[in-house]
Amino acid sequence: MAYEDPENTLLLETTKGAVVIKLRPDLAPNHVARIKELAREKFYDGVVFHRVIDGFMAQGGDPTGTGSGGSKKPDLKAEFSAEPHKRGTCSMARTANPNSANSQFYICFERAPWLDKQYTVWGEVVEGMENVDKLKRGEPVREPDSIVTMRVAADA
Structure with missing residues (x-):
């Protein structure tokens, strides 16, 4: 499949189906670079959506599946923007410290x-939002759905 900008397109295969995310380096260049770096290291493969709240969001990206883990890379400085959080928005999870985003994100x-x-908003779902809608709900989720693979389209 041809994508407008394969270097800034993420392909997620989840246990509920495919999800395509358009990355927004114009909004958050450092966060986009981190997501791509982790995707290329296959960091997200097999990682669960540990917190999925109906009518709100699906959160994943923690290798421990608990909501308290992240990658071994340093936390990122916030790249907040005026981009609204709407259906399909991909944004970074963090602690109370604005500069604590690492690998966890939500849709x-x-x-x-x-x-x-x-x-920090770093992308938006452009295809497969119906598959995100199918993710099992919970805080934490019992027998959660997961990211089977996450790849940058340019590498796929």
């Missing part, structure tokens, strides 16, 4: 204005 199911300018 919004619906508009979440309270997140605007507080979390």
Whole structure:
């Protein structure tokens, strides 16, 4: 399949089906670089969606599956923008410290204005949002769905 910008397109194969994410280096160049670096290291392969809240978002990217883990790489400095958190928005999870994003991210199911300018938006789902909608719900999720593989389209 041909993508507009394969270097800035992520291909997720989840246990519920394919999801295509358009990366936004114009909004968050360092976060996009980190996501691509981790995807190329196959860091996200097999990682679960550990927190999935109906009408809000699906969160994943923690190799421990608990919500408290991340990669061995240093945390990222916040790259907040005015980009709204809406259905399909991909944004970084973090602790109370704005500069603590590492590998965890979430995909919004619906508009979440309270997140605007507080979390780093790095992409948006352009195909397969119906598969994100199918992810098993919970906090934490019992027998959670997972990312089977995550690849940069340019490498696929």
